[in-house]
Amino acid sequence: MANDSNSGVQRPGAFSLSWSGGLEYGSREMTFDGEGKFYFSNGDTINDDTQTGVGVFVLSLQNRDMEELKGVAQTLCDKDIQTGGPETHDPAATFNVACTDDGKVISRSGSLRLIPEQFRHKIFDAPFRLSKQARTDGRKLIKLDFTTESVEHKNGNYIVSVRFINSGDRWIKFKTPDHWSGDSRNGGLAVAPFSELGKIQPRDDWGFNLAGKKIFNKNEFPEGEIFLNPGESKILNLEAIPDNKIQKGVYEISGVAYMNIQYEGDGWGLSTHVDFCPIKSRITFDHDYPSTPEEREQWEATHRASMSSHPVKPSETFAEDGLYRAVTLISGVRYRSLQVTPFKAGDVATTENVKMPMDGGNGVNINGPVQWEWEATAPTPVEQWSFDMIDDARQFCEAGSTCPRSGRWVARRYAGPDSLRPEYRHDASSLVTLRRGQPMPSIRDAGERTDWEWVGA
Incomplete structure (x- = not known):
């Protein structure tokens, strides 16, 4: 892999260790080129509390580190390297190594699960240590991140602005999120609070699903594709509504991306399908959601x-x-x-x-x-301990009044003794569908204690 090109594991002493998915390791590969460079690729940071984005990091090695990695390759070439176990297949975990046999370079591969216990420290200690160093101190060959720039409330909807960032040395491109299906295989994008600042609990139970949503600045991406040159970032403005209630406050926003990407070059172990969490940002929500009748109807339907x-x-x-x-x-x-x-x-x-x-x-x-x-929504007091209800959350209203809540209404007549739990008779033939703000119909033959009851959207 001299000059960061893809030569594979071909030079004597070169090797790669790969995990192709799963909750324990994610999609990762550690590669030594047999000469002087170590590559760490990470295509899944969903379960990583300290890292964001995905990428490939390259480290130029000191002599001591290089000798340690040559020792790793030598151990991987041992004739007893596959006598351990048991074998498992989820996630897949494999190695490739270039061994020397009678002066010829032979490529060998196998399962990391079958490596005997006595070899494991010799094989894993140095690559894992150098992976951490590559991630923090190494050059970013490929690096893709996203972050939530802002969330703006407008006309009952929200405009969520997301910035994609290429901080690596190679170009990256991918389809705009309005082409994504919203699942982890074919592309998903969502932002959600990690926590409200000043509170201890993790995550509030709401977020914005952005896959497949309308892009307001789509004219900036006429081919339906985002192309990021090295060091470049681009913002997408997407229309969305939250999937649950929001209480106003300042939140630390996280999220998730499941993406299919292309990038310049190949062969460093980074899959074209990547899963990652974003760089967190702080966003202020200055009003509750829902806080208007229109927002309540919107939220209730969802x-x-x-x-x-x-x-x-x-x-x-x-x-x-x-x-x-x-x-x-x-x-x-x-x-x-x-x-x-x-x-x-x-x-x-x-x-x-x-x-x-x-x-x-x-x-x-x-x-x-x-x-x-x-x-x-159940009938909700205007304020705590108040007997007055929020209009668009009311369940009952009188004939001739203004309809407080869109939906179906049925007349109910008092049919039992006056008590804490009075009985009513519902006249199914009176069922009407009304929009909020319309006058409630009069009730024929209405006697004492007859009114309208809301029975659903």
């Missing part, structure tokens, strides 16, 4: 979809506050309740039969065991 596969079953604990819909299976057919019921985080779902009007059942009831699916 959250409803994400929660649909996590129903709360009998005897299980509700993880969060909300209005929940009862769901049951009868002879393999799925039935939903017309009404939604408020629960608080920490409540336990009943194991007893539940009797509720069936959605679309024209007065027929569900009457049996149910599980509960999150539907929307």
Whole structure:
């Protein structure tokens, strides 16, 4: 690998140690060229608390280090090098070494898992030590990072600005994230808080998924591709909404990238598929999300979809506050309740039969065991201890008033004794769909204590 070119493991004493993925090591390769250079490639920093980005780092060796690595190669050429075990295949871990046999250079390969215990210190100690040194003190042959530059709130959406940085000596190029599918194999990009400054807990439960999202400055990338020359960086401005609630504050923003890249040259063990965490940045959010009726509707639709596969079953604990819909299976057919019921985080779902009007059942009831699916925000006080509710989170309202919440409403009539838990009769024939701000219809033959109840989006 003289002059940082790809000559492979061909010179006597040259070797490479490779891990091709997995939680323990990630995608890494350590290569000695047999002369005077050591290369460390790292294509996965997802589980690395100290490193960001991906790249290839090269170290010019001192005589003592070079002799140690020649000793590593000699050990890898030992006839008993594959008598250990047991063999495993996840993640793959292999070595290649150029050995001398009767004056001829012969390339040999094998499994790092099958190296006997008595050889392991001789083989691994020096390469791992030099890998750390290459990463901190070595020249960056290839190095790709990203960081969150800013998050701007605009018209109910967010503009997330992400900077990609090439701090290496070779060009790098890749498709813009609007072409990515959002999975770890075909390309994903997300930013999320590592923590709110001043608080101890790791990560708040929200983030921005950016793969496949609209790019506002797409005109800067007419070919749908980002090309980064050595030392160059470029910013992408992407439209996104958070996948959960945000409380205003100052956050340390981290994230993840799963990318397919191309780079100048090859052969240093860096895959064209890389997974990495970003350089962290500090971002201030000056308002809660959601904090407007439009944002609440937007968030509820997203959250409803994400929660649909996590129903709360009998005897299980509700993880969060909300209005929940009862769901049951009868002879393999799925039935939903017309009404939604408020629960608080920490409540336990009943194991007893539940009797509720069936959605679309024209007065027929569900009457049996149910599980509960999150539907929307529960009635929420304007301030702590207040009896006044946020309008767009209200569950009940009077006829003739202004509709506080978009969705379906059904008339309910008082049908039981005045108590802490009064009973009501729901008139399924009165079901209407309204937008927030429209007048609530009058209720025919309305008697005392008759109003409207919100039953879902």
